[in-house]
Amino acid sequence: MSELTGNRIRTTAGKLGLPHLAETINEFTRRADEAKMGYLDFLDLVLSEELAVRDDRRFRQGLRLSRLPHHKTLDEYDFSFQPDLDPRKVKDLATLSFVEAKANAALLGPPGVGKTHIAVALAVAACRAGYSVYFTSLDDMVRNLKAAEAAGRLANKLGTYLRPGVLVVDEVGYEILERGEANLVFQVISKRYEKGSIILTSNKTFSEWGQVFGDEVLATAILDRLLHHCDVISINGPSYRLKNRLKAIERDTDVA
Ligand code: ADP
Numbered sequence: 001m002s003e004l005t006g007n008r009i010r011t012t013a014g015k016l017g018l019p020h021l022a023e024t025i026n027e028f029t030r031r032a033d034e035a036k037m038g039y040l041d042f043l044d045l046v047l048s049e050e051l052a053v054r055d056d057r058r059f060r061q062g063l064r065l066s067r068l069p070h071h072k073t074l075d076e077y078d079f080s081f082q083p084d085l086d087p088r089k090v091k092d093l094a095t096l097s098f099v100e101a102k103a104n105a106a107l108l109g110p111p112g113v114g115k116t117h118i119a120v121a122l123a124v125a126a127c128r129a130g131y132s133v134y135f136t137s138l139d140d141m142v143r144n145l146k147a148a149e150a151a152g153r154l155a156n157k158l159g160t161y162l163r164p165g166v167l168v169v170d171e172v173g174y175e176i177l178e179r180g181e182a183n184l185v186f187q188v189i190s191k192r193y194e195k196g197s198i199i200l201t202s203n204k205t206f207s208e209w210g211q212v213f214g215d216e217v218l219a220t221a222i223l224d225r226l227l228h229h230c231d232v233i234s235i236n237g238p239s240y241r242l243k244n245r246l247k248a249i250e251r252d253t254d255v256a
């Protein structure tokens with residue numbers, strides 16, 4: 001390939017928004033020469049690599065915007081530590097058919113059983129599959145919506161929680177909400193109903209939500225929208241956080 005042609009391809013690829021081709025044209029042609037590639041195989045290689053680079057960039061950008069607290073995956077989740085949890089239920093969710101169907105998933109259980117871990121893992125998978133993702137604790141969401149409401153910008157702020165294909169609402173039930181706060185949550189849940197998925201985690205059973213939202217009628221209205229299309233996974237087992245802590249304490253007392 002002449003230098004002139006190489007330069008022209010680089011410029012054209014740049015203009016077409018194909019940065020990977022622009023950067024690696026020499027490498028591509030070397031590989032094509034070495035493998036004695038035909039025209040179609042060469043074109044296939046160039047296009048599929050460009051697409052892979054683009055998908056990867058979009059995935060990383062999506063993760064940055066998602067505000068996920070970490071990027072743990074299901075491979076890092078030790079199912080043997082929660083024998084009562086059926087791994088198939090979680091792996092079914094990881095196929096993301098509930099996201100495709102704009103349905104919800106709820107992970108319930110006491111602290112430390114991995115509710116947030118699994119919610120994040122599902123969100124990372126959704127992000128990789130091309131869905132937009134946003135992570136928030138319930139309390140942060142309520143605080144932000146309240147502040148926006150006070151500043152007359154509620155509609156604008158609601159968009160943060162309505163736009164993403166997948167909204168992760170973590171830690172429902174840690175703080176008791178006032179009526180106005182519960183009403184803001186209702187707005188998010190009802191506006192997302194059948195429009196976008198919610199993955200939520202809670203340390204409370206649904207029957208306790210009346211107390212969490214300070215109002216049985218409002219709690220029922222929220223649950224009605226949320227649970228109409230929802231996979232519920234209850235994890236009733238030991239805390240993984242305590243497992244490591246207890247081991248450390250046992251070790252220390254052994255030494256003493
Ligand atoms: P929860 O949200 O239920 O309180 P987390 O998801 O925050 O619990 O889990 C607490 C910590 O323990 C996290 O670092 C998480 O990655 C880890 N963890 C929990 N359960 C498991 C498990 N079964 N296998 C591996 N790590 C786990």
Ligand code: MG
Nearest residue numbers: 115116171201
């Ligand atoms: Mg958690």
